Amino acid sequence: MNEKNFIKSRLKGFYYAIKGAWMLLKTEQSIQVQMVVSIGVIAAGFYFDITATEWILQLFAIGLVISIEGINTAVEELANFVHPDFHNKIGHIKDIAAGAVFFAAIIAVIIAMIIYWPYIFQNN
Numbered sequence: 001m002n003e004k005n006f007i008k009s010r011l012k013g014f015y016y017a018i019k020g021a022w023m024l025l026k027t028e029q030s031i032q033v034q035m036v037v038s039i040g041v042i043a044a045g046f047y048f049d050i051t052a053t054e055w056i057l058q059l060f061a062i063g064l065v066i067s068i069e070g071i072n073t074a075v076e077e078l079a080n081f082v083h084p085d086f087h088n089k090i091g092h093i094k095d096i097a098a099g100a101v102f103f104a105a106i107i108a109v110i111i112a113m114i115i116y117w118p119y120i121f122q123n124n
């Protein structure tokens with residue numbers, strides 16, 4: 001593959017990724033909820049004027065949750081496509097994918113508590 005084709009295929013990959021991100025935002029309620037929560041904590045970040053390190057942790061947590069939620073959606077879509085009917089194995093696969101989101105969400109909540117607890121409850 002020459003250099004021009006390489007750049008072209010990378011740009012195409014980028015376009016598909018943007019398209020996928022837009023589809024997630026437009027169609028997936030779980031992603032829309034995560035987006036609203038993310039906007040809320042970003043607003044809180046500005047309101048409490050959190051430090052650069054806290055911003056990094058907060059943005060990392062937001063990225064982690066939204067990314068895993070997106071992968072969970074892809075797993076669900078794939079499961080529904082491969083086996084549209086009820087099957088214990090499909091249920092198991094979907095539960096595991098949802099479990100991954102749970103881990104990320106719990107960590108994000110803990111990070112948010114560590115960041116905001118001092119700003120909210122220790123006014124000094």
Ligand SMILES: Nc1ncnc2c1ncn2[C@@H]1O[C@H](COP(=O)(O)OP(=O)(O)OP(=O)(O)O)[C@@H](O)[C@H]1O
Pocket residue numbers: 076083084085086087088089090091092094095098
């Ligand atoms: N085809 C299936 N076979 C067995 N269990 C399923 C199947 N589809 C869903 N389940 C069970 O229902 C749970 C929720 O499924 P899913 O995440 O697809 O949500 P939904 O309520 O079916 O649809 P949506 O999230 O799109 O509103 C799964 O974690 C799994 O336990």
